[in-house]
Amino acid sequence: xxxxxxxxxxxxxxxxxxxxxxxxxxxxxxxxxxxxxxxxxxxxxxxxxxxxxxxxxxxxxxxxxxxxxxxxxxxxxxxxxxxxxxxxxxxxxxxxxxxxxxxxxxxxxxxxxxxxxxxxxxxxxxxxxxxxxxxxxxxxxxxxxxxxxxxxxxxxxxxxxxxxxxxxxxxxxxxxxxxxxxxxxxxxxxxxxxxxxxxxxxxxxxxxxxxxxxxxxxxxxxxxxxxxxxxxxxxxxxxxxxxxxxxxxxxxxxxxxxxxxxxxxxxxxxxxxxxxxxxxxxxxxxxxxxxxxxxxxxxxxxxxxxxxxxxxxxxxxxxxxxxxxxxxxxxxxxxxxxxxxxxxxxxxxxxxxxxxxxxxxxxxxxxxxxxxxxxxxxxxxxxxxxxxxxxxxxxxxxxxxxxxxxxxxxxxxxxxxxxxxxxxxxxxxxxxxxxxxxxxxxxxxxxxxxxxxxxxxxxxxxxxxxxxxxx
Numbered sequence: 001x002x003x004x005x006x007x008x009x010x011x012x013x014x015x016x017x018x019x020x021x022x023x024x025x026x027x028x029x030x031x032x033x034x035x036x037x038x039x040x041x042x043x044x045x046x047x048x049x050x051x052x053x054x055x056x057x058x059x060x061x062x063x064x065x066x067x068x069x070x071x072x073x074x075x076x077x078x079x080x081x082x083x084x085x086x087x088x089x090x091x092x093x094x095x096x097x098x099x100x101x102x103x104x105x106x107x108x109x110x111x112x113x114x115x116x117x118x119x120x121x122x123x124x125x126x127x128x129x130x131x132x133x134x135x136x137x138x139x140x141x142x143x144x145x146x147x148x149x150x151x152x153x154x155x156x157x158x159x160x161x162x163x164x165x166x167x168x169x170x171x172x173x174x175x176x177x178x179x180x181x182x183x184x185x186x187x188x189x190x191x192x193x194x195x196x197x198x199x200x201x202x203x204x205x206x207x208x209x210x211x212x213x214x215x216x217x218x219x220x221x222x223x224x225x226x227x228x229x230x231x232x233x234x235x236x237x238x239x240x241x242x243x244x245x246x247x248x249x250x251x252x253x254x255x256x257x258x259x260x261x262x263x264x265x266x267x268x269x270x271x272x273x274x275x276x277x278x279x280x281x282x283x284x285x286x287x288x289x290x291x292x293x294x295x296x297x298x299x300x301x302x303x304x305x306x307x308x309x310x311x312x313x314x315x316x317x318x319x320x321x322x323x324x325x326x327x328x329x330x331x332x333x334x335x336x337x338x339x340x341x342x343x344x345x346x347x348x349x350x351x352x353x354x355x356x357x358x359x360x361x362x363x364x365x366x367x368x369x370x371x372x373x374x375x376x377x378x379x380x381x382x383x384x385x386x387x388x389x390x391x392x393x394x395x396x397x398x399x400x401x402x403x404x405x406x407x408x409x410x411x412x413x414x415x416x417x418x419x420x421x422x423x424x425x426x427x428x429x430x431x432x433x434x435x436x437x438x439x440x441x442x443x444x445x446x447x448x449x450x451x452x453x454x455x456x457x458x459x460x461x462x463x464x465x466x467x468x469x470x471x
Contacts, residue, residue: 026154026158033386037386068469069175073265074265077178077262078175082174084255085255087174088171094163095163095164098159099160104156105149105152111140111141113137116138117134117135118133119134120133131336132329133329133330136343137327138323139324142319146317147314151311162301165300169294171469172293172468172470173464179460181254185244185262186266187450188244201438202226202229229439233442289385289466291470292466299378305367308371309364311367312363312366313364316364320348320350321350322348323347325345385465392459392461393462395454396455396458403455406447406448406451407448409448410444413441417434
């Protein structure tokens with residue numbers, strides 16, 4: 001008998017020592033490439049590396065969206081989007097669901113208490129009906145000896161953190177899209193302004209060409225070519241106005257409101273200011289990616305998988321349950337008495353899995369494979385983030401280089417247009433030269449405006465790629 005007791009003691013100690021590892025907390029040990037942003041980006045003829053030090057990227061990523069987007073009209077739209085957007089509201093609800101699940105996981109340490117009254121009417125072979133009843137309070141409590149409850153609670157917390165990161169990701173994406181659509185409206189307004197001014201100028205050129213034709217100084221084909229070019233501008237004006245309506249409708253969908261006019265400031269100083277801020281060289285420390293919601297979400301996904309694996313391991317160990325009943329009953333020792341007597345029971349049970357048809361082994365294997373898969377996905381998420389930063393920086397540099405070229409091109413073509421128009425008035429230039437000059441000038445003006453828009457998109461993408469827009 002003593003030998004049997006020793007065996008049980010040794011087994012219990014062994015199980016306890018084995019189960020200690022199940023209580024370990026998650027520590028991230030996944031390594032990622034050190035040059036996650038790439039080695040260098042070509043810009044202005046020089047090699048400008050994305051340095052692993054510097055404070056520019058850190059300041060940018062830590063700016064709140066109100067500090068980054070200073071246009072009052074845009075701030076108002078973003079606030080409205082954050083309040084009304086359907087996707088963001090769904091993300092908020094997901095967080096509340098996860099909070100409820102975590103609360104339930106924490107309460108799993110406490111006992112369950114049920115009130116379960118029952119009554120019985122019985123009669124044997126026509127005898128008098130006997131009435132019996134029980135009015136018990138039933139209590140049941142799982143003892144977390146091997147960490148099953150603890151690991152499930154920690155996994156639930158990791159799920160909550162993922163939901164919170166998902167909410168931040170949806171918010172930053174919503175802010176970015178709202179800003180991009182707003183800037184697109186501004187640049188379309190600017191392009192419409194250019195086209196309407198061009199419409200006036202080309203109409204004057206057409207009148208001049210008609211006067212020359214009426215005086216026999218040019219051919220009707222010149223008038224036709226001028227008019228065709230002028231009508232092309234008319235159609236561009238119609239298309240631009242239609243595009244403005246489409247962008248306004250897209251913004252209304254983000255705000256969850258009916259289609260309507262979107263108030264915005266005029267493209268000018270604000271756009272130029274954003275453009276100027278875009279092209280300051282920014283050193284991007286690798287640690288800046290820690291601000292990104294998707295990377296933090298991937299981290300918490302690995303954490304959840306770790307605790308799920310721990311819980312799967314804990315399922316191999318015994319489960320200890322304490323239960324008891326307290327109440328009144330009028331049945332005792334097979335007899336029915338009245339009034340009822342106090343009923344007390346206490347039960348302790350230990351269940352050790354021996355054979356569960358492979359379910360426990362399969363669950364552990366699935367949990368381990370899931371953990372391995374999420375580690376690889378985490379690395380890929382970091383690599384994708386580094387690529388996005390690299391692309392945004394390259395776009396910032398490219399738009400900066402193009403800005404001076406395009407501005408000078410507009411100045412030169414404007415002078416060429418004025419010169420050829422004067423020559424045409426004096427009969428020293430053909431309509432072909434005038435057409436070429438005015439069409440080239442229009443294309444350059446539209447390209448300059450679009451490059452400014454591309455600059456705002458680049459700095460916005462860099463801001464979001466570094467984890468901005470979450471606060």
